Amino acid sequence: MILEAAALYVKPGMEEEYEEAFRQASVIISSMKGYLSHELQRCMEVEGKYLLLVEWERLEDHTVGFRQSAGYLEWKQLLHHFYDPFPIVEHFEKVDFT
Template sequence: MILEAVVLQVKKGMEAEYEKAFRGASKIISSMNGYISHELQRCMEVEGKYLLLVQWETLEDHTVGFRQSTEYQEWKKRLHHFYDPFPTVEHFEKVYTLES
């Protein structure tokens, strides 16, 4: 499993509109091959700052399967105009988990 992590800064005053657009766009990403789950979290300290976490089966499911798809073009159209600056996307693999 690969974790895609993205810190997003949404333009001031557009947060509610962004959250609504994100909910609608979630159908796009969740339909992709290799998709496992995703969540969007709002920062409590910084207005307009969000953390997007997406779990993929493989790195290529995101970088090739999603990013090079027509579905990604629709995702981009719905969401990318909200960001300033444009976010950096990073990928992580699990090293350690403590289970209770």
Template sequence: MILEAVMLQVKQGMEEEYEAAFYKASKIISSMKGYISHELQRCMEVKGKYLLLVKWESLEDHTVGFRQSIEYQAWKEQLHHFYDPFPIVEHFKSVNLS
């Protein structure tokens, strides 16, 4: 399992509209092969700042399966115009500490 982590900055004054659009777009991502779960967190200190965490079965499920899909185009159309600056997406894997 991998964790996709994205810090999102939504344009000022568009937070409520963004959250409604994200709720609708969540149906897209949750239908994808390899998708496990996702959550969107709103920052308490910085207005318009969010943290998106998505769990995928594999890196390729996100980078190829989702990002190169027709569904991603709909995701992009619904959400990308809210971001400024455009977010950097990073992927993480659990560290085995035992």
């Protein structure tokens, strides 16, 4: 399992509109091959800041499967105009302590 994490900064005053657009975009990402789950967290200290966490089966399910899909074009159209600055997306894998 791979965890995608992105800190998202939404332009001031656009938070409600963004959250509604994200509800629509959630249908897109959840239909992708290799998708496991996602959540969007709103920061309590910084207005307009969100944390997106998406679990994928494999890194390529996100970087190739999703990002090269027609669904990603729709995702971009729904969401990318809200961000300033544009988010940096990182991928993480669980550290096994056993």
